[in-house]
Amino acid sequence: MTETDDARRVVVVGGGVSGLAAAHRLRELLDESGPTASAGSRGVGRVEVVLLEASGRVGGTVRTERHEGFLLEGGPDSFISEKPAAVELARRLGLADRLVGTNDEHRRSFVVHGGRLRPTPEGFHLLAPARLWPFLTTDIFTWRGKARMALDLVLPRRRAADARDESLASFVRRRFGREALERMAQPMVGGIYTADPERLSLRSTMPRFLDMERDHRSLILALRRQARARNGGHTEGTSGARYGLFLSFDEGTQVLTDALAARLPPGTLRLGTRAESIGPRRGGGWTVGLAGGETIRAAAVCLALPAYAAARLLADVDSTLAAELEAIPYASTATVNLAYRRADIPHPLDGFGFVVPHAERRATLACTFSSVKFAGRAPEGHALLRAFVGGALQPEMFALDEEAMTAAVRRDLRDLLGVEAPPLFERVEKWPRSMAQYHLGHAERVGRVRRRLSSLHGLALCGNAYTGAGLPDCVREGERAAADIIEHLRRG
Numbered sequence: 001m002t003e004t005d006d007a008r009r010v011v012v013v014g015g016g017v018s019g020l021a022a023a024h025r026l027r028e029l030l031d032e033s034g035p036t037a038s039a040g041s042r043g044v045g046r047v048e049v050v051l052l053e054a055s056g057r058v059g060g061t062v063r064t065e066r067h068e069g070f071l072l073e074g075g076p077d078s079f080i081s082e083k084p085a086a087v088e089l090a091r092r093l094g095l096a097d098r099l100v101g102t103n104d105e106h107r108r109s110f111v112v113h114g115g116r117l118r119p120t121p122e123g124f125h126l127l128a129p130a131r132l133w134p135f136l137t138t139d140i141f142t143w144r145g146k147a148r149m150a151l152d153l154v155l156p157r158r159r160a161a162d163a164r165d166e167s168l169a170s171f172v173r174r175r176f177g178r179e180a181l182e183r184m185a186q187p188m189v190g191g192i193y194t195a196d197p198e199r200l201s202l203r204s205t206m207p208r209f210l211d212m213e214r215d216h217r218s219l220i221l222a223l224r225r226q227a228r229a230r231n232g233g234h235t236e237g238t239s240g241a242r243y244g245l246f247l248s249f250d251e252g253t254q255v256l257t258d259a260l261a262a263r264l265p266p267g268t269l270r271l272g273t274r275a276e277s278i279g280p281r282r283g284g285g286w287t288v289g290l291a292g293g294e295t296i297r298a299a300a301v302c303l304a305l306p307a308y309a310a311a312r313l314l315a316d317v318d319s320t321l322a323a324e325l326e327a328i329p330y331a332s333t334a335t336v337n338l339a340y341r342r343a344d345i346p347h348p349l350d351g352f353g354f355v356v357p358h359a360e361r362r363a364t365l366a367c368t369f370s371s372v373k374f375a376g377r378a379p380e381g382h383a384l385l386r387a388f389v390g391g392a393l394q395p396e397m398f399a400l401d402e403e404a405m406t407a408a409v410r411r412d413l414r415d416l417l418g419v420e421a422p423p424l425f426e427r428v429e430k431w432p433r434s435m436a437q438y439h440l441g442h443a444e445r446v447g448r449v450r451r452r453l454s455s456l457h458g459l460a461l462c463g464n465a466y467t468g469a470g471l472p473d474c475v476r477e478g479e480r481a482a483a484d485i486i487e488h489l490r491r492g
Contacts, residue, residue: 008046009296010026010047010050010298010299010301010302010489011050011051011052011275011300011301011302012026012052012301012304013275013278013288013302013304014060014304014309014463015055015057015060015261015269015271016058016061016062016463016474017059017062017257017478018474018477018478018481019060019302019305020058020059020260021089021260021475021477021479021482022302022478023260023268023478025482025483026049026485026486027263027265028092029482029483030046044489047299050268050270050296050298051268051270052270052273052274052290053269053272053273055271056272058261059261060257061074061434062076062471063429064254065427066251067425067427068339068379068424069382070337070339070378070379070382070384071251071252071377071378071384073252073253073335073386074429075253075431076471077248077252077373078253079247079248079253079472080246080470080472081245081246081247082245083470083473084472085472085473085476086472087099087472089256090256093260093263095255095259098249099247100248100375101246101247102246102374103373103374105372106352106372107352108122108350108351110351110355111188111355112354112357113139113140113183113357115415118138118139119351121134121137121138122134123135123223123227124184126188126206127171127176127189127209128175128219128223129223131227135149140183140184141180142179144179145179145180148177148179149177149179150220151177152176152220154218155175155217157213157217158214165442165443165444166202166203166440167200167440168185168197168201168202168206169181169197171210172185172197175219182358182359185197187357187358188355190355190365191365193205193435194331194388194392195392195438196392196393196437199392199437199439200439201438203442204446251376275290276289276290276291278303278313278317279317280317281297284457285298285300286458286459288301299458299489300458300488301458301459302460302462302478302481302482302485303459304461304462305463306434306464307325307330308325308433310325310461311325317459318456321449321452321453325449325465327445328442329436329439330435330437331390331391331392331433331437332390332391332395332398332431332433332434333365333390333391333435334388334390334398334431335389335428336388336389336409337370337428338384338387338406338410338426339425340384340385340421340423340424341381341382341424344419344421345385346418346419347416347417347418351369351372352373353368353373354367356412358393358394363394363405363409364387364388364408364412365394366388367387367388367412369383370384370386371383382424385413387413402428402430406426406428410422435464436465436469438469446466457488458488458489460484460485462480462481464477
């Protein structure tokens with residue numbers, strides 16, 4: 001066994017978005033020529049940053065490929081600008097001019113109901129409507145269902161004394177009824193978190209709806225007031241998600257992770273290097289044991305890993321912390337990109353995609369019309385569709401092999417879009433145990449994790465398992481971990 005002696009080092013384990021953001025932010029804070037050096041790294045001295053990635057590439061679930069003129073996203077295809085961390089990072093990296101928004105046309109989505117695509121009512125935001133007339137005229141809900149949803153206007157808010165965590169399903173049934181949950185909230189939220197709404201913590205995923213109930217009592221009234229404030233007194237807007245907030249890059253989301261990796265100093269990134277163990281050193285600091293026998297000594301370690309992978313490394317360090325991390329469940333998802341000639345798709349594709357309620361019993365969770373949503377995703381006269389499969393409610397679909405999975409998605413596209421022709425090609429990306437599930441009690445669990453971590457000086461955790469699953473959340477988590485490590489080094 002060999003040992004790298006220099007202990008004035010920070011080791012980041014995991015080269016996904018969070019790990020890359022952590023390593024890059026560490027370098028920013030440590031760089032004596034950087035704008036934050038005087039405040040961020042005063043008293044720290046010279047520190048080497050090492051980023052370990054077990055696979056042969058960085059980026060984690062961020063994977064973009066150009067093929068035959070199509071731009072294929074294997075993982076996330078966009079991020080929301082309302083959470084600023086990713087946009088701010090892109091600007092610091094000099095990527096501002098490569099940010100692209102969604103196309104101005106067809107900013108709406110569809111919901112499958114009764115085997116057909118139905119437009120999401122204009123002004124409907126995930127759980128509730130902000131506009132009356134589109135809600136009243138949609139055929140997604142029965143009149144009885146609409147009447148039950150309208151009761152939100154007069155229902156009382158939850159008592160302040162009842163501070164229990166509440167599931168998404170419970171909240172939606174309580175405010176809007178069963179139809180609202182099954183036909184709209186479950187598929188909309190399922191497309192984001194691939195989760196079981198009966199177990200999903202609203203407080204940990206969409207606390208703004210709890211805030212609306214507390215501050216406005218009625219969510220419908222709250223959304224109408226917010227829409228008026230945004231639109232100068234008018235409530236018109238797009239349907240489904242607020243698509244004007246979504247951004248990507250001209251050549252896909254991998255632009256961000258490639259830029260982060262390129263900014264790291266030579267020798268920082270070690271691909272194909274798996275951490276097998278970590279442990280505290282006598283007198284302070286940590287050792288990281290690698291596959292093959294090498295041991296790295298470090299002043300601080302950041303584990304930018306799935307919670308279950310971090311738990312494995314921490315089992316002998318703090319068994320209680322490891323048990324808390326291991327208890328965070330994950331779902332497995334897959335993306336299926338399908339390239340077509342535009343003439344082979346009878347549907348007008350006059351939206352950004354559709355979501356599928358679990359009650360429809362389809363193989364597909366959701367489908368993005370990628371070449372409609374963002375420019376430059378398909379050659380002229382062609383279309384690119386991207387389907388999502390698996391998740392917490394349909395693990396059996398994820399278990400299918402690629403051929404069977406693609407066949408199942410194509411059956412859905414035939415029934416819902418009228419596509420009979422085979423695709424020009426397809427690409428399947430499977431991401432096992434990739435989506436952390438924020439079940440009831442998640443916020444309390446994260447609090448317990450943070451408290452256990454506070455006694456392990458020089459150890460940080462980050463990733464999508466704690467406070468958010470999107471790209472901006474992962475960037476924010478990585479940069480927070482970097483700041484915590486710098487503060488630890490400063491204190492000595």
